[in-house]
Amino acid sequence: MKHLENKIAVVTGGTRGIGKAISLALAESGAHVYALYARSRKNAEILEEEASGRGFKITTIRGDLSHDQSYNQTVRQLHESCEHVDVLVHSAASGVHKKAMDLSERHLKWTFEINFFVAHKLTTELIGKMGRGSKIIGITSPGGTRVIPKYAAVASTKGAMEALFRHYALELAPQGIAVNLVCPGLVMTEAAKALPELEQMLKMTLDYTPSGQLTTPDQVAELVRFLTTDAAGQVVGQNIIIDGGKGLLA
Numbered sequence: 001m002k003h004l005e006n007k008i009a010v011v012t013g014g015t016r017g018i019g020k021a022i023s024l025a026l027a028e029s030g031a032h033v034y035a036l037y038a039r040s041r042k043n044a045e046i047l048e049e050e051a052s053g054r055g056f057k058i059t060t061i062r063g064d065l066s067h068d069q070s071y072n073q074t075v076r077q078l079h080e081s082c083e084h085v086d087v088l089v090h091s092a093a094s095g096v097h098k099k100a101m102d103l104s105e106r107h108l109k110w111t112f113e114i115n116f117f118v119a120h121k122l123t124t125e126l127i128g129k130m131g132r133g134s135k136i137i138g139i140t141s142p143g144g145t146r147v148i149p150k151y152a153a154v155a156s157t158k159g160a161m162e163a164l165f166r167h168y169a170l171e172l173a174p175q176g177i178a179v180n181l182v183c184p185g186l187v188m189t190e191a192a193k194a195l196p197e198l199e200q201m202l203k204m205t206l207d208y209t210p211s212g213q214l215t216t217p218d219q220v221a222e223l224v225r226f227l228t229t230d231a232a233g234q235v236v237g238q239n240i241i242i243d244g245g246k247g248l249l250a
Ligand SMILES: NC(=O)c1ccc[n+]([C@@H]2O[C@H](COP(=O)([O-])OP(=O)(O)OC[C@H]3O[C@@H](n4cnc5c(N)ncnc54)[C@H](OP(=O)(O)O)[C@@H]3O)[C@@H](O)[C@H]2O)c1
Pocket: 012, 013, 014, 015, 016, 017, 018, 019, 036, 037, 038, 039, 040, 041, 043, 063, 064, 065, 066, 090, 091, 092, 093, 094, 114, 139, 140, 141, 142, 183, 184, 185, 186, 187, 188, 189, 190, 191, 192
Protein backbone atom coordinates (compact mmCIF):
# COMPACT_ATOMS: atom_id res chain seq x y z
CA MET A 1 0.00 0.00 0.00
CA LYS A 2 1.22 3.49 -0.86
CA HIS A 3 1.94 5.58 2.22
CA LEU A 4 -0.61 8.34 1.40
CA GLU A 5 -3.45 6.00 0.37
CA ASN A 6 -6.78 7.41 1.68
CA LYS A 7 -5.04 10.67 2.64
CA ILE A 8 -5.84 14.15 1.37
CA ALA A 9 -3.20 16.71 0.47
CA VAL A 10 -3.71 20.39 -0.27
CA VAL A 11 -0.93 22.08 -2.26
CA THR A 12 -1.09 25.83 -2.84
CA GLY A 13 0.53 26.91 -6.11
CA GLY A 14 0.15 23.25 -7.00
CA THR A 15 -0.29 23.41 -10.76
CA ARG A 16 3.08 24.61 -11.98
CA GLY A 17 6.76 24.70 -11.12
CA ILE A 18 7.80 23.22 -7.80
CA GLY A 19 4.19 22.95 -6.59
CA LYS A 20 3.21 20.86 -9.60
CA ALA A 21 6.06 18.41 -8.97
CA ILE A 22 4.90 18.18 -5.33
CA SER A 23 1.27 17.57 -6.37
CA LEU A 24 2.36 14.72 -8.67
CA ALA A 25 4.69 13.14 -6.10
CA LEU A 26 2.03 13.15 -3.36
CA ALA A 27 -0.62 11.81 -5.76
CA GLU A 28 1.81 9.10 -6.87
CA SER A 29 2.09 8.13 -3.19
CA GLY A 30 -1.69 7.63 -3.11
CA ALA A 31 -3.02 10.98 -1.85
CA HIS A 32 -6.01 12.74 -3.33
CA VAL A 33 -4.37 16.08 -4.05
CA TYR A 34 -6.19 19.40 -4.19
CA ALA A 35 -3.89 21.62 -6.24
CA LEU A 36 -4.71 25.31 -5.83
CA TYR A 37 -3.73 27.97 -8.36
CA ALA A 38 -4.54 31.57 -9.25
CA ARG A 39 -4.94 32.11 -12.95
CA SER A 40 -3.61 29.62 -15.47
CA ARG A 41 -6.42 27.18 -16.36
CA LYS A 42 -4.16 25.76 -19.09
CA ASN A 43 -1.58 24.58 -16.52
CA ALA A 44 -4.39 23.12 -14.41
CA GLU A 45 -5.79 21.20 -17.37
CA ILE A 46 -2.35 19.88 -18.32
CA LEU A 47 -1.83 18.67 -14.75
CA GLU A 48 -5.28 17.04 -14.51
CA GLU A 49 -4.69 15.27 -17.84
CA GLU A 50 -1.29 14.02 -16.75
CA ALA A 51 -2.75 12.87 -13.43
CA SER A 52 -5.65 10.97 -14.97
CA GLY A 53 -3.29 9.36 -17.52
CA ARG A 54 -1.17 8.06 -14.64
CA GLY A 55 -4.15 7.03 -12.51
CA PHE A 56 -3.54 9.76 -9.90
CA LYS A 57 -6.25 11.71 -8.05
CA ILE A 58 -5.61 15.43 -8.53
CA THR A 59 -8.38 18.05 -8.33
CA THR A 60 -7.43 21.61 -9.23
CA ILE A 61 -9.12 24.63 -7.66
CA ARG A 62 -8.77 28.07 -9.20
CA GLY A 63 -8.80 31.20 -7.06
CA ASP A 64 -6.58 34.18 -6.38
CA LEU A 65 -5.99 33.56 -2.68
CA SER A 66 -4.93 37.15 -2.09
CA HIS A 67 -8.50 38.33 -2.81
CA ASP A 68 -11.06 37.80 -0.07
CA GLN A 69 -13.87 36.63 -2.34
CA SER A 70 -11.90 33.96 -4.19
CA TYR A 71 -10.07 32.98 -0.99
CA ASN A 72 -13.44 32.40 0.73
CA GLN A 73 -14.74 30.46 -2.26
CA THR A 74 -11.65 28.23 -2.32
CA VAL A 75 -11.90 27.56 1.40
CA ARG A 76 -15.60 26.72 1.03
CA GLN A 77 -14.76 24.24 -1.72
CA LEU A 78 -12.05 22.65 0.41
CA HIS A 79 -14.41 22.33 3.38
CA GLU A 80 -17.06 20.71 1.18
CA SER A 81 -14.62 18.32 -0.53
CA CYS A 82 -12.18 17.38 2.23
CA GLU A 83 -13.41 15.48 5.27
CA HIS A 84 -9.85 15.61 6.57
CA VAL A 85 -6.59 17.18 5.47
CA ASP A 86 -3.47 15.11 6.07
CA VAL A 87 -0.84 17.12 4.22
CA LEU A 88 -0.81 20.87 3.66
CA VAL A 89 1.94 22.30 1.45
CA HIS A 90 2.36 26.05 1.04
CA SER A 91 4.12 26.57 -2.28
CA ALA A 92 2.21 29.52 -3.80
CA ALA A 93 4.24 32.71 -3.93
CA SER A 94 4.40 35.91 -5.84
CA GLY A 95 5.97 39.31 -5.42
CA VAL A 96 7.60 42.36 -6.88
CA HIS A 97 11.28 42.39 -7.84
CA LYS A 98 12.69 45.64 -6.52
CA LYS A 99 15.46 46.99 -4.33
CA ALA A 100 14.39 47.49 -0.70
CA MET A 101 14.65 51.27 -1.05
CA ASP A 102 12.26 51.21 -4.01
CA LEU A 103 9.55 49.21 -2.22
CA SER A 104 6.35 51.02 -1.38
CA GLU A 105 4.10 49.93 1.47
CA ARG A 106 1.64 48.72 -1.18
CA HIS A 107 4.27 46.47 -2.81
CA LEU A 108 5.12 44.92 0.54
CA LYS A 109 1.50 44.51 1.65
CA TRP A 110 0.60 42.77 -1.62
CA THR A 111 3.57 40.40 -1.43
CA PHE A 112 2.91 39.64 2.23
CA GLU A 113 -0.75 38.96 1.50
CA ILE A 114 -0.13 35.98 -0.77
CA ASN A 115 3.18 34.66 0.62
CA PHE A 116 2.54 35.10 4.33
CA PHE A 117 -1.02 35.96 5.36
CA VAL A 118 -2.66 33.44 3.00
CA ALA A 119 -0.38 30.70 4.38
CA HIS A 120 -1.44 31.60 7.92
CA LYS A 121 -5.15 32.00 7.11
CA LEU A 122 -5.27 28.68 5.28
CA THR A 123 -3.35 26.83 7.98
CA THR A 124 -5.60 28.08 10.77
CA GLU A 125 -8.67 27.43 8.59
CA LEU A 126 -7.73 23.80 7.89
CA ILE A 127 -6.03 22.86 11.15
CA GLY A 128 -9.33 21.54 12.54
CA LYS A 129 -9.27 18.90 9.78
CA MET A 130 -5.72 17.78 10.57
CA GLY A 131 -5.19 14.93 13.00
CA ARG A 132 -2.21 13.05 14.46
CA GLY A 133 0.34 12.17 11.77
CA SER A 134 -0.57 15.16 9.60
CA LYS A 135 2.14 17.30 8.04
CA ILE A 136 2.46 20.99 7.18
CA ILE A 137 5.29 21.97 4.85
CA GLY A 138 6.22 25.47 3.76
CA ILE A 139 8.43 26.18 0.76
CA THR A 140 10.84 28.94 1.64
CA SER A 141 13.88 30.41 -0.10
CA PRO A 142 17.52 31.24 0.66
CA GLY A 143 16.25 34.85 0.52
CA GLY A 144 14.62 34.22 3.90
CA THR A 145 18.03 34.46 5.56
CA ARG A 146 20.35 35.95 2.90
CA VAL A 147 20.41 38.78 0.38
CA ILE A 148 19.36 38.08 -3.20
CA PRO A 149 19.47 41.35 -5.22
CA LYS A 150 16.04 42.93 -5.88
CA TYR A 151 14.35 40.16 -3.86
CA ALA A 152 13.66 42.27 -0.75
CA ALA A 153 9.86 41.91 -0.84
CA VAL A 154 9.66 38.13 -1.30
CA ALA A 155 12.68 37.65 0.99
CA SER A 156 10.93 39.53 3.82
CA THR A 157 7.86 37.31 3.49
CA LYS A 158 10.02 34.17 3.56
CA GLY A 159 11.87 35.31 6.68
CA ALA A 160 8.53 36.01 8.36
CA MET A 161 7.16 32.64 7.25
CA GLU A 162 10.19 30.85 8.69
CA ALA A 163 9.67 32.53 12.07
CA LEU A 164 5.94 31.77 12.06
CA PHE A 165 6.50 28.12 11.13
CA ARG A 166 8.91 27.63 14.04
CA HIS A 167 6.01 28.59 16.31
CA TYR A 168 3.62 26.32 14.40
CA ALA A 169 6.10 23.46 14.86
CA LEU A 170 6.33 23.95 18.60
CA GLU A 171 2.59 24.41 19.12
CA LEU A 172 1.46 21.54 16.87
CA ALA A 173 4.06 18.85 17.65
CA PRO A 174 2.22 17.77 20.83
CA GLN A 175 -0.86 17.14 18.64
CA GLY A 176 1.22 14.87 16.38
CA ILE A 177 1.33 17.39 13.53
CA ALA A 178 4.81 17.90 12.10
CA VAL A 179 5.64 21.29 10.61
CA ASN A 180 8.75 21.83 8.50
CA LEU A 181 10.15 24.05 5.78
CA VAL A 182 11.96 23.11 2.60
CA CYS A 183 14.38 25.65 1.16
CA PRO A 184 15.44 25.05 -2.44
CA GLY A 185 18.27 26.88 -4.15
CA LEU A 186 17.64 28.26 -7.64
CA VAL A 187 15.15 26.05 -9.53
CA MET A 188 14.45 26.90 -13.17
CA THR A 189 10.68 27.47 -13.05
CA GLU A 190 8.64 30.19 -14.76
CA ALA A 191 9.07 32.31 -11.64
CA ALA A 192 12.85 31.93 -11.72
CA LYS A 193 12.94 32.81 -15.42
CA ALA A 194 11.29 36.13 -14.55
CA LEU A 195 14.05 37.07 -12.08
CA PRO A 196 15.94 40.25 -12.97
CA GLU A 197 19.53 39.55 -14.05
CA LEU A 198 18.77 35.84 -14.43
CA GLU A 199 21.85 35.13 -16.57
CA GLN A 200 24.14 36.57 -13.93
CA MET A 201 22.35 34.74 -11.12
CA LEU A 202 22.43 31.45 -13.02
CA LYS A 203 26.16 31.75 -13.66
CA MET A 204 26.88 32.67 -10.04
CA THR A 205 24.72 29.83 -8.76
CA LEU A 206 26.45 27.25 -10.95
CA ASP A 207 29.92 28.67 -10.19
CA TYR A 208 29.31 28.50 -6.44
CA THR A 209 27.31 25.26 -6.17
CA PRO A 210 29.63 22.45 -5.03
CA SER A 211 27.49 19.78 -6.74
CA GLY A 212 27.75 21.80 -9.98
CA GLN A 213 24.04 21.34 -10.66
CA LEU A 214 20.83 23.27 -10.21
CA THR A 215 18.09 21.80 -8.01
CA THR A 216 15.11 20.43 -9.96
CA PRO A 217 11.39 20.59 -9.06
CA ASP A 218 11.36 16.78 -8.80
CA GLN A 219 14.20 16.78 -6.28
CA VAL A 220 12.29 19.28 -4.12
CA ALA A 221 9.15 17.15 -4.46
CA GLU A 222 11.02 14.03 -3.34
CA LEU A 223 12.15 15.82 -0.20
CA VAL A 224 8.59 16.96 0.49
CA ARG A 225 7.36 13.42 -0.11
CA PHE A 226 9.88 12.10 2.43
CA LEU A 227 8.60 14.62 4.99
CA THR A 228 5.11 13.13 4.59
CA THR A 229 6.29 9.62 5.56
CA ASP A 230 6.18 8.09 9.05
CA ALA A 231 9.96 7.78 8.84
CA ALA A 232 10.15 11.58 8.99
CA GLY A 233 7.90 11.78 12.05
CA GLN A 234 10.68 13.08 14.29
CA VAL A 235 11.69 15.81 11.84
CA VAL A 236 10.02 18.79 13.48
CA GLY A 237 10.47 22.52 12.91
CA GLN A 238 13.39 22.17 10.49
CA ASN A 239 14.28 24.27 7.49
CA ILE A 240 15.82 21.74 5.12
CA ILE A 241 18.06 23.23 2.47
CA ILE A 242 18.25 21.53 -0.93
CA ASP A 243 20.75 23.50 -3.01
CA GLY A 244 23.68 21.28 -3.99
CA GLY A 245 25.70 22.78 -1.12
CA LYS A 246 25.64 26.40 -2.30
CA GLY A 247 24.51 27.67 1.09
CA LEU A 248 27.65 26.22 2.71
CA LEU A 249 29.90 28.84 1.18
CA ALA A 250 30.77 32.10 2.96
N1 LIG B 1 12.07 28.72 -8.38
C1 LIG B 1 13.02 28.95 -7.48
O1 LIG B 1 14.19 29.16 -7.81
C2 LIG B 1 12.67 28.90 -6.02
C3 LIG B 1 13.74 28.87 -5.09
C4 LIG B 1 13.45 28.84 -3.73
C5 LIG B 1 12.14 28.84 -3.32
N2 LIG B 1 11.13 28.88 -4.22
C6 LIG B 1 9.75 28.87 -3.72
O2 LIG B 1 9.11 27.72 -4.21
C7 LIG B 1 7.71 28.00 -4.37
C8 LIG B 1 7.28 27.67 -5.78
O3 LIG B 1 8.07 28.44 -6.67
P1 LIG B 1 7.99 28.28 -8.26
O4 LIG B 1 9.25 28.82 -8.79
O5 LIG B 1 7.57 26.90 -8.59
O6 LIG B 1 6.82 29.32 -8.56
P2 LIG B 1 5.86 29.52 -9.83
O7 LIG B 1 6.28 28.68 -10.97
O8 LIG B 1 5.77 30.99 -10.02
O9 LIG B 1 4.46 29.01 -9.27
C9 LIG B 1 3.78 29.77 -8.34
C10 LIG B 1 2.44 29.15 -8.06
O10 LIG B 1 1.76 29.95 -7.09
C11 LIG B 1 0.47 30.28 -7.58
N3 LIG B 1 0.08 31.61 -7.10
C12 LIG B 1 0.75 32.78 -7.24
N4 LIG B 1 0.03 33.79 -6.74
C13 LIG B 1 -1.14 33.26 -6.29
C14 LIG B 1 -2.30 33.79 -5.70
N5 LIG B 1 -2.44 35.11 -5.47
N6 LIG B 1 -3.31 32.94 -5.36
C15 LIG B 1 -3.19 31.61 -5.60
N7 LIG B 1 -2.11 31.04 -6.15
C16 LIG B 1 -1.10 31.85 -6.50
C17 LIG B 1 0.60 30.27 -9.10
O11 LIG B 1 -0.67 30.10 -9.73
P3 LIG B 1 -0.83 30.45 -11.33
O12 LIG B 1 -0.03 29.40 -12.05
O13 LIG B 1 -2.26 30.33 -11.64
O14 LIG B 1 -0.27 31.82 -11.51
C18 LIG B 1 1.56 29.08 -9.28
O15 LIG B 1 0.82 27.87 -9.26
C19 LIG B 1 7.52 29.47 -4.00
O16 LIG B 1 7.12 29.55 -2.66
C20 LIG B 1 8.92 30.05 -4.18
O17 LIG B 1 9.15 31.19 -3.38
C21 LIG B 1 11.36 28.91 -5.57
